[in-house]
Amino acid sequence: MRFLSAVTLAAFLSTTPAHAQSTTLKMATIAPSLGQAITMATFANVVTDNLDDISIEVSGGGAATLHQLEVGRGNLEMSMTSPVIYNLMAGGKAMYKNEAEAPELAKNVRLLMWFPYGAxxxxxxxxxxxxxxxxxxxxxxxxxxxxxxxxxxxxxxxxxxxxxxxxxxxxxxxxxxxxxxxxxxxxxxxxxxxxxxxxxxxxxxxxxxxxxxxxxxxxxxxxxxxxxxxxxxxxxxxxxxxxxxxxxxxxxxxxxxAVGIAVRTDLDEDTVYRITKAFWDNLESVTSDAPWAQALDVKFAASKRGLMELHPGAERFYREAGVLD
The missing domain is CATH 3.40.190.10 (Periplasmic binding protein-like II)
Structure with a gap:
């Protein structure tokens, strides 16, 4: 797969895979021109390319803080997160202080992976x-x-x-x-x-x-x-x-x-396990054309940062990968 430049990412975000899929998961990320959005769209592309029955539909734009609420509400399967904004959501603080439901919604938000934001x-x-x-x-x-x-x-x-x-x-x-x-x-x-x-x-x-x-x-x-x-x-x-x-x-x-990919807690464990595994098993397919992808590390992805807990499906993969005790 070729490196997703801002131009090709924009095209990717605006389309749905042409082949029929039995399950489509919705992911929201930030402005398509930004590196973090490119990382998340690359995740979606790798998973979609390597699983016949699951596709990830990506929309770019808006604020990660709001997307995370929509994951909690069940309107999205995945969004960007960070240790800071998840802790604030769980505590109903800062940008979440006027969102009375935020602490309860945070219970339906788990971690799929962390990755470096970038210097x-x-x-x-x-x-x-x-x-x-x-x-x-x-x-x-x-x-x-x-x-x-x-x-x-x-x-x-x-x-x-x-x-x-x-x-x-x-x-x-x-x-x-x-x-x-x-x-x-x-x-x-x-x-x-x-x-x-x-x-x-x-x-x-x-x-x-x-x-x-x-x-x-x-x-x-x-x-x-x-x-x-x-x-x-x-x-x-x-x-x-x-x-x-x-x-x-x-x-x-x-x-x-660190930033990361948040996923609905109530999303099927086996589905989350399979998409996590599909990405990490096929990451090498993008590293030669996307040098930034070399910064992604499976141990970093599973590390404990703040209050956020791994989704059971992701945790299962990381234990099999040997990066969790």
Whole structure:
């Protein structure tokens, strides 16, 4: 199977497999251009290609926080999740504080697999005067859609590592993923942020015509950073030489976290076992054409992160795979 670029992913998301299937499972993910959506669509494609009686229909767009509620309600079989948003849903906190049913719905949401979100890349044009994150005072920055998880994570990394506050020390622009990226392409903003498993389509496209540089804080250590990273985030490095127009002469420190595929608790155990097994047994079919897929790891997928428990069907596969005690 070929690597799913943003263009081919969009086509994949808008179609249903042509061959008849006895069971169709519905999956929702975030904007199709983003690496995490590509990972989830790849999962769906691999499963559909390798099981004759099950297909996964993917729709892209919207917020993972809302999709997770729909899994709990039984309107979707699968969605994106994370340790943070599941814990918030289970506790009825933050974006779920006005959703009285959220804690009860969380009981119908289990984990199929975790995968790395991808290192957060803080990018500037190669000729920018901004050399490190500490230099962005007064700059215009796209952190992600305001109110979303990516926005809050990027904002937190900057504040904990540099002391600079969004909206006070720099301008965090209001935009969705598509318009934020277009603003960077058009030279209307100084810094563009995107977390992804390299190679990331946005940076491949940008460096076809221009050079860029990834930036990190002057100091990525310290108590404030450690406290902000907490249990669910971890430092990560973006190496030099990943992209043709990347001018970094060494690795750049940022952070990464885990996201995952949530699945309905009441979905048949054997079905979840089979789709989990179909993906991991056939992952090698995509790694040669999708280098980012090499970052997927079965032990990471089954690791315990937060309150979320594995679906019994997924747990059965991971025990057979030898990655659970």
């Amino acid at each position: 957060y890349h803080f990018a500037v044009r190669a000729d920018s005067d901004i050399q490190v994150l500490d230099d962005i005072e007064g700059a215009s920055v796209f952190l992600g859609p305001q109110g979303g998880g990516a926005y809050n994570a990027a904002r937190g990394w900057i504040e904990s590592s540099t002391g600079l506050v969004a909206g006070e020390d720099y301008d965090a622009i209001k935009a969705n993923w598509a318009t934020g990226y277009q603003a960077f392409l058009d030279g209307k903003i100084d810094v563009y942020v995107n977390g992804c498993l390299d190679p990331c389509g946005q940076f491949i496209q940008f460096t076809e015509t221009e050079n860029l540089r990834f930036i990190g804080p002057e100091d990525a250590e310290g108590e404030a950073v450690d406290k902000w990273l907490g249990k669910w985030r971890y430092r990560a490095e973006t190496p030099a030489g990943l992209y043709a127009g990347q001018t970094n002469d060494g690795p750049v420190v940022s952070f990464d976290t």
